[in-house]
Amino acid sequence: MSKTFNIYCDESTHIENDGQPYMILSYISTPYHLLKMHNKNIREMKLAHFYRGEMKWSSISKSQYPFYNEIIDYFFSNDLNFRAIVIDKSQLSHTDHNQDHNIFYDKMYYQLLNKKIFPENYYNIYLDIKDTHSYKKAHSLKKYLERDYCNIRNLQIIKSYESELMQLTDVLMGAINYKLRGLNKVTAKTNIIDKIEKICGKPLTERTTKAEKKFNLFFIDLKNGN
Numbered sequence: 001m002s003k004t005f006n007i008y009c010d011e012s013t014h015i016e017n018d019g020q021p022y023m024i025l026s027y028i029s030t031p032y033h034l035l036k037m038h039n040k041n042i043r044e045m046k047l048a049h050f051y052r053g054e055m056k057w058s059s060i061s062k063s064q065y066p067f068y069n070e071i072i073d074y075f076f077s078n079d080l081n082f083r084a085i086v087i088d089k090s091q092l093s094h095t096d097h098n099q100d101h102n103i104f105y106d107k108m109y110y111q112l113l114n115k116k117i118f119p120e121n122y123y124n125i126y127l128d129i130k131d132t133h134s135y136k137k138a139h140s141l142k143k144y145l146e147r148d149y150c151n152i153r154n155l156q157i158i159k160s161y162e163s164e165l166m167q168l169t170d171v172l173m174g175a176i177n178y179k180l181r182g183l184n185k186v187t188a189k190t191n192i193i194d195k196i197e198k199i200c201g202k203p204l205t206e207r208t209t210k211a212e213k214k215f216n217l218f219f220i221d222l223k224n225g226n
Contacts, residue, residue: 004032004122004153007113008166011128012177014105022180025112026084026173028165032124034079035165042164045070054160055167057174057189065188068171072192075168076199076214082172083216085112086180091222105137106144111220115210117149124154128166172196176217179204 009027013020030038046052049067053059060068075082087108094100099107117123125145127138134157142155160166175193184190197203200215207219 002120002122004124005029006032006035006165007123007125008163008169009109009112009125009127010160010166010169010173011130012170012173020181021089022177023087023089023108024084024173024177025087025108026082026169026176027112028075028169028172029081029083029116030165031079038078038080039164041074042071042168045074055164055171057171057178060171060174060186060189060192062188065191068188068192069195071168071171072195072199075172080165080168081116081213081216082169083112083116083218084173084176085218085220086176087220087222093222102137102140106141108220109141110144111218113145114148116216117145117151119149119151122151122153125152125156126163126166127155127157128160128170129157172215176204 007027007029009025011026012024014023014025042055045067046055049064049070051064051067055068055071085108092104094104097104113125127134127141138155138157142152145152145155158166160170171192175189175196178189179193193204196215200208202208204217206217208215208217210216
């Protein structure tokens with residue numbers, strides 16, 4: 001029997017020449033029939049902690065640590081799944097592959113999604129709006145994915161404040177980027193990273209196995225094609 005899944009995608013330091021060493025694409029997925037429950041539970045946690053606005057990695061501080069600590073516990077206690085791919089920008093060589101960064105962006109999103117899209121299910125994919133080019137990027141990505149998949153019901157951009165799970169994607173992805181860059185200025189953020197690593201049983205600087213479902217992390221080697 002087929003199921004429908006919602007996938008909430010986000011990206012970090014993805015601009016080609018932004019001076020950051022890594023490009024990260026990620027998502028959180030949930031069975032569609034559990035979406036309302038997750039939204040309700042997360043909103044109730046926000047109220048309990050007097051937390052206002054969006055969850056963001058950049059917002060984590062000492063005063064907000066109890067809330068984010070509970071959010072991490074929530075993620076690991078249920079059916080939500082996270083996947084991220086990390087690209088070392090020093091390996092980028094678009095001219096060698098007859099592409100520009102926009103084409104590369106589509107290829108990397110394909111790598112993010114294709115291992116987790118199964119023919120027996122249906123998918124609604126949501127991207128976080130970044131700028132005026134987001135609509136064009138979403139349209140291009142949809143065409144790219146539809147070459148191989150006919151079970152994508154919807155692919156569109158939304159604003160992150162509209163989705164609790166999009167916000168949670170930002171938090172988990174932010175932890176990865178923070179660790180990769182060797183940052184440790186905010187104790188609350190370091191504690192969140194330590195918590196994730198303890199639960200996962202490995203550092204956020206290492207890839208997981210392909211079979212890992214809950215917290216799947218893949219570092220792409222562009223030079224060797226894997």
